[in-house]
Amino acid sequence: MSAVSVPIVDEGSLPEAFRAGLRAIRTRVLPTVSIIAVIDNFAILDLGTMQQGGSDTSAELPPIYEEAAVRLFARAPLNFPHAEPYGVMTIPSLRRADKRPMERHHPSSSHATAKSFGTLIGEADVGFWSFDWTGMPRREPADLVAIVEWARKRIRQG
Amino acid sequence: MSTDIHTTLQQILLPPKPRPAERGVIALVHRSNGFLRRTLLIQDVVIPREGEVTFDIHGLQFSPAYKSRATDAAAVAAAGIIFIHTHPALVGSTANPRPSNDDLTADARDLYALGQTLRSDAPLAAGIMNDAGRWSVREYAFRFPRSARETRNSAFGIASARMSFATAVRVVGTRLIKTATDVSAPGPAGAQGATAPVAQDSSIRLWGEIGQRALASLRVGLAGAGGVGSILAEHLARLGVGQLVIVDFDRYSSDVANRTQGATRQDAKERRLKVDLAARAARRGATAPEFRAFPMTGSVVEAPTMPYLLDCDVILNAADSPWARQVLDHLAFAHLIPVIHGGTLLAGDAKTGALRSGKAEVSATGPGQACSQCANVYSIRDVTDAQEAPDVRGPRGYVRPGEPTPEIELRAPSVIAFNALVAGLMELRLLAIAIGTTPDAIVGVQRYYPIEGTLGWGAIRACKTDCSRREITAFGDTYPLPLGRDLDRAARASAAD
Numbered sequence: 144m145s146a147v148s149v150p151i152v153d154e155g156s157l158p159e160a161f162r163a164g165l166r167a168i169r170t171r172v173l174p175t176v177s178i179i180a181v182i183d184n185f186a187i188l189d190l191g192t193m194q195q196g197g198s199d200t201s202a203e204l205p206p207i208y209e210e211a212a213v214r215l216f217a218r219a220p221l222n223f224p225h226a227e228p229y230g231v232m233t234i235p236s237l238r239r240a241d242k243r244p245m246e247r248h249h250p251s252s253s254h255a256t257a258k259s260f261g262t263l264i265g266e267a268d269v270g271f272w273s274f275d276w277t278g279m280p281r282r283e284p285a286d287l288v289a290i291v292e293w294a295r296k297r298i299r300q301g
Numbered sequence: 302m303s304t305d306i307h308t309t310l311q312q313i314l315l316p317p318k319p320r321p322a323e324r325g326v327i328a329l330v331h332r333s334n335g336f337l338r339r340t341l342l343i344q345d346v347v348i349p350r351e352g353e354v355t356f357d358i359h360g361l362q363f364s365p366a367y368k369s370r371a372t373d374a375a376a377v378a379a380a381g382i383i384f385i386h387t388h389p390a391l392v393g394s395t396a397n398p399r400p401s402n403d404d405l406t407a408d409a410r411d412l413y414a415l416g417q418t419l420r421s422d423a424p425l426a427a428g429i430m431n432d433a434g435r436w437s438v439r440e441y442a443f444r445f446p447r448s449a450r451e452t453r454n455s456a457f458g459i460a461s462a463r464m465s466f467a468t469a470v471r472v473v474g475t476r477l478i479k480t481a482t483d484v485s486a487p488g489p490a491g492a493q494g495a496t497a498p499v500a501q502d503s504s505i506r507l508w509g510e511i512g513q514r515a516l517a518s519l520r521v522g523l524a525g526a527g528g529v530g531s532i533l534a535e536h537l538a539r540l541g542v543g544q545l546v547i548v549d550f551d552r553y554s555s556d557v558a559n560r561t562q563g564a565t566r567q568d569a570k571e572r573r574l575k576v577d578l579a580a581r582a583a584r585r586g587a588t589a590p591e592f593r594a595f596p597m598t599g600s601v602v603e604a605p606t607m608p609y610l611l612d613c614d615v616i617l618n619a620a621d622s623p624w625a626r627q628v629l630d631h632l633a634f635a636h637l638i639p640v641i642h643g644g645t646l647l648a649g650d651a652k653t654g655a656l657r658s659g660k661a662e663v664s665a666t667g668p669g670q671a672c673s674q675c676a677n678v679y680s681i682r683d684v685t686d687a688q689e690a691p692d693v694r695g696p697r698g699y700v701r702p703g704e705p706t707p708e709i710e711l712r713a714p715s716v717i718a719f720n721a722l723v724a725g726l727m728e729l730r731l732l733a734i735a736i737g738t739t740p741d742a743i744v745g746v747q748r749y750y751p752i753e754g755t756l757g758w759g760a761i762r763a764c765k766t767d768c769s770r771r772e773i774t775a776f777g778d779t780y781p782l783p784l785g786r787d788l789d790r791a792a793r794a795s796a797a798d
Contacts, residue, residue: 158781184688184785225627225783226685255693281681282767 152178157186161221164287172291179216180263187232187260190215190294201292207301209238217294218256223287227276230256231294236270245301247273272297302343303637303668303774304474309346314387314430321356325349325363325386327371329378330424331777333636335611338490338520341424341440341467342637344380344775347371360403361386368411372418379779381424382415383438384408390431397483398431400439405464412441413459421445428467437483438467469518473637474669475743477615477734479518488591489520489614494543500588501541512736513541517589519735520544522613522638524601524629525620526575527551528560528715529643532724533617534579535563538587538594540728545583545594546609548601549575549620550790552797560717574598600787601625607782611636615734617727618642621713622789623683626673628782633667634770635780641665641730642678643723647714647751656752661719663726664746664759665734668774675764676746690788722749 154162157178168176168188179189193204194212204213214234220226236250249257249271257271274297280286302310306328313326327347333340353367363384375382388398400408408427416425428438444461446452468486472478481492488494494517496510505513521542523530526549534547553561555569563582576596583594599606602624610616610632618629618640626642633640642664648657666673673679686694726747733743746759764770773780 160781183690183788220685220688222688222783222785225631225681226688227681229685229689255690259690275682276685282769 152181152186154178157181158221160284161186161219161223161287163284164219164223167285167288168291172288176291180260181221182259182263184222184226185218185220185229188217188219188290190217190291193295193298202295203299205299205301207239207241209240210235213237213298215294215298216260217290219287219290224281224284227279227281228287228290228293229273229275231272231274231297232257232260233270233272233298234266235268237298239301245272249273302470302472304472304476305668306343306346306775307472307474309348310343310385310430311434313346313349314385315432315434322389323356323361323387325354325356325361325384327363327367328383328385329371329375329380330383330426331378331380331775331779332422332424333611333777334608335613336608338612339440339465340471340611340636340777341381341383341426341438342775342777343383344378344777345374347374360407363411368415372415375419375423378776379420379423381419381426382412383424383426383428384411385428385430388429388431390433390435394433395435397435397481398429398437399483400427400429400437404429409441409459409462413443413462416441416443417445434480435482436467436470436480438470439464440467471614471637473639473667475734476669476737477639479515479614488543489518492518494518495590496541497588497590504541508732508736508738512738515736516541517543517591519614520546520612521731522610522616523547523579524610524616524618524625525549526579527557527619527621528717528720529645529724529727530619531560531562531564531575531579531582532717532721533619533727534594535582535586536724536728537617537731538583538589538592540732541587541589543589543592545580545592546597546613547576547579547583547594548597548599548606548609549579550598550600550787551575551793553578560715560720562717600790602628602784602787603790604784607632607784611638613638615731616640617731619644619724619727622687623679624687624783624785624787626679627684628784630666630673630679631770631773631780631782633670634672634774635776635782637668637775639665639667639670639734640673641727641734642673643727645715645719645723647716647719649714659719659751661723661726661749661751662746663723663730663748665730665744670744671761671764672768672770675768675770676759676761678746684783688785688788691792719751 177189178186180187193202195204216232218230219228254271257269261269314324328343329345330341353364355362412425426440442463444457446457451457466484467482468484468490469492470480479492493514496513519542552572553564553568553575564578580594580596597609629640645661647659664678732738745762749756
């Protein structure tokens with residue numbers, strides 16, 4: 144897994160409701176969460192590394208992939224909760240060890256969203272899961288905390 | 302103010318007789334600043350408790366405890382304050398109240414004192430409602446000293462008070478009622494515009510001079526100048542509205558010639574802006590003597606456009622985007638501007654010529670209506686999709702392995718006949734809201750199903766119990782609308798370059 148260079152995002156320029164959601168994530172779930180990029184109307188949240196055999200069981204990468212570790216990202220709309228998170232991304236793109244196709248997964252840069260993100264941060268191998276927010280909460284800004292487990296669960300399910 | 306707030310004020314200020322000679326109340330206000338118009342929105346009323354408002358030989362008094370409660374509530378809501386009290390009205394009089402010298406002195410003194418405890422940009426105002434329900438409203442601006450030196454400077458403090466008087470009062474519910482104040486202003490700046498008895502004869506016969514003057518007092522926003530919008534621009538001007546603010550970012554081309562009213566081949570050759578064509582058609586057809594059209598190139602979901610929309614008394618939305626519907630839905634409640642949405646959804650069989658499915662839909666949103674989200678006029682999923690780049694929008698994100706990529710229709714099927722139907726229903730809803738032409742056909746979603754040839758109403762007439770629109774009603778500029786970057790506009794601009 145390659146290192147990811149982090150462009151500077153001025154969080155102070157983001158909508159207050161979104162920043163409240165970000166604060167909730169940092170306070171309750173993942174203190175290290177950061178915004179790696181803002182592309183149009185979505186922020187790309189860096190949710191850290193998932194790896195096999197790591198100390199953080201909630202970020203455990205199941206042994207169904209060829210990769211032993213992956214950097215995890217999620218797309219959150221700047222207008223949350225008036226729009227929904229859409230899309231989970233990984234660097235590198237994941238491949239199942241049993242070669243089975245993965246539902247809603249767009250490997251490498253075959254998807255425009257992954258391609259623009261990859262171009263921005265200088266990574267060619269970005270995986271994109273077209274995963275939506277169905278059944279997830281969005282009543283208030285703090286509901287954004289659910290994005291961490293939402294993204295991790297997607298990866299765990301393969 | 303909303304109808305609910307107006308009702309509360311009337312209950313407090315105009316209680317059954319016998320009653321004190323003057324009554325008073327304090328309310329919370331927010332700003333709603335447009336490009337041309339400044340509005341103060343009454344967001345909440347601080348209900349006085351027993352003994353907190355008294356009237357005696359010294360006049361009307363608000364107790365210190367009441368004023369303290371009001372400033373606490375204003376601080377929590379990031380709001381300002383308005384003092385409202387009553388004046389008697391002569392029986393049968395239609396005159397507006399005017400503030401006395403005592404009113405001007407006392408209100409300036411008390412508002413200055415309270416204003417020092419609020420945020421520096423908090424609006425401070427005073428109003429008078431007389432027994433006939435007529436108004437006089439003025440806003441105060443003070444220069445509060447920030448240092449001991451400024452305290453000694455006569456340019457600061459209570460002597461710095463500047464007043465500006467309101468020229469109209471709007472009460473917004475299922476109806477939009479605009480009333481004049483003691484300061485008259487022509488056209489949409491006031492509450493009554495000029496009429497044209499000959500050109501408007503047939504409609505004046507229906508709703509009278511009063512109704513026609515009410516139409517002429519409206520500045521109507523028109524979001525979208527395409528199929529439905531181009532028809533609305535001309536029709537609204539012919540109906541006699543006072544002013545039109547037309548918003549669209551697109552240019553006219555020959556591939557929409559079969560559904561753009563008023564556009565010509567030359568317009569297509571020159572790729573003229575749709576807003577300019579709509580404004581041209583409106584000016585040519587206008588019947589209100591002092592009609593004006595303001596074409597604005599921009600997107601409804603982007604911040605630079607907002608001040609022009611906040612100038613409007615009512616907005617007709619003919620833009621297809623769910624995101625535009627959401628922004629205008631929030632705007633309708635936060636800024637107390639009724640919005641009427643209209644659109645069509647059609648699918649046909651090119652081999653047989655028969656429609657496979659179809660729907661034309663018109664709805665209204667704002668206080669007194671169900672919000673457009675509860676009424677299923679848009680969904681958050683659709684709004685999210687509309688915020689994506691055009692090349693990844695729609696069903697492409699849901700491609701299943703082994704299935705072909707769905708075809709994306711860049712331009713939805715549209716027929717001018719359906720557009721005209723939708724435009725007509727939107728105009729009728731506007732007349733219901735602004736004049737009261739059809740009181741029983743004013744709330745809800747109206748749908749025309751062309752295959753069955755039926756026109757009916759949706760079942761939803763009110764918001765769900767957990768809807769948040771009540772929480773944002775009349776918060777004005779302090780409420781952040783869900784704006785962003787319109788990638789369709791950006792794509793069009795990029796293509797033009």
